[in-house]
Amino acid sequence: MGIRENAEATGGATGDDGAAGEQLADRRDAAVRAAVEQGIVGPEIPIAAFLDITGIRRSARALKSAFSSATSAPVLHAFAVKASPLVPVLRLLHEEGLGAEVASPGELALARAAGIRPAATVLDSPAKTPAELREALALGIAVNADNPQELTRIDALVRSAPSSSPIGIRVNPQTGGGSIEALSTATSTSKFGVALRDEGAREWLIGAYLDRPWLTRLHIHSGSQGIPLDLHVQGIRELYALAEEINARVGRRQIDTLDIGGGLSVNFTSDEEAPTYDAFVRELRGTVPGLFSGAYGLVTEFGRSLLAKHGTILARVEYAKSAGGRPVAVTHAGAQVATRTVYAPHSWPLRIAAYDPKGRPKSGPEVAQDVAGPACFAGDLLAADRPLPLLEQDDWVAALDTGAYYFAHHYAYNSLARPAVHGFSADTDGKVRFAVIRAAQTVREIVAESGGAQVGALEGM
């Protein structure tokens, strides 16, 4: 796989967004129905997660075509593995021509297991150990140094062994945060990168490139969900200006590639996919036209925006009860699969869809109710006081837009098992076909992962 990708047919992805949203909802409804009918879920499999393969492919193609129609320079779309650390998903994206952005030895191992080549892999963690750096440089993986101390380590490694790794420095443009503080990486005191507006930082950066002819990249990632489009664009404009300044000072085009990060926000309020990659590129072209002159190769690192809309958690209503006059549906999806929503419900509200015991969309007058999870603490709610058709025992609830940072990010509270993850697509005859992406965790595995083999370790200690 080369990093230059040709524009491809984009399916419905760049067409009418309303129609694309409707298709997405139709595919999801068909999958829920089929999952119930085919026994993928049932009374003894009360929770599973699903990924819409058609939707993921469309999003990947929409991303590629947005950039390939804007620049003739090479573009590597490195999927942020953090967003969906599942090997078959990485493999699917690889098949669509994407690479991987990794930030830990585990994520690198997942990318390699998926067959993603080092040349299509970028390492970005803020806390890389000497061994991690050595491995990345030996493999030829692109590395973005986070800080001066890391650059000093890289200096020594580059001196000791030649490497084909493209190497850059991450900068924090200090352009400010978005609506979710924990995900804002371009605040003035963010832990990430070299803080560009700090005293002396710009001169230090220019000197770092003057001293190191092998430093050929600059990297930025202004944050994730909640960062408005214009803040991303503003950060990238600063990155571009810095690259131009450094290249002018060095007297040649030493910086040849700009890594513009990921972080496009996802619409969690409806089935519409917005903002689109086309809108993002349009905005970038308007504000930083030089980015698309062909003088710079580009790397992107999108995660959530590629996957979120294509994931669904389906959970059974085990019991329906009432407390203090409020109906409460006790389901099997809670903090273990929707950790952020449960602990920070105002930052991470999720849409919930109701289905009847046969997996058909449930209708009827909406009643404000709580949709609770199975964990033993009071805050374990997927949704509070949410108007929905009254949920009853044996109904199903679906937590929508959970394809990134949800079920793939299991939280082991109450030793609740990791649910299975299934990919789905429709055959030509319309029948929904499922493939296991990750099998459900077994109780035996839970015991093994919880020190089962060391049962006597503390005896007599």
Ligand SMILES: *Cc1c(COP(=O)(O)O)cnc(C)c1O
């Ligand atoms: C998390 C992260 C991304 C991906 O962010 P999304 O919001 O999922 O697109 C990209 N680059 C870096 C450096 C990150 O930390």
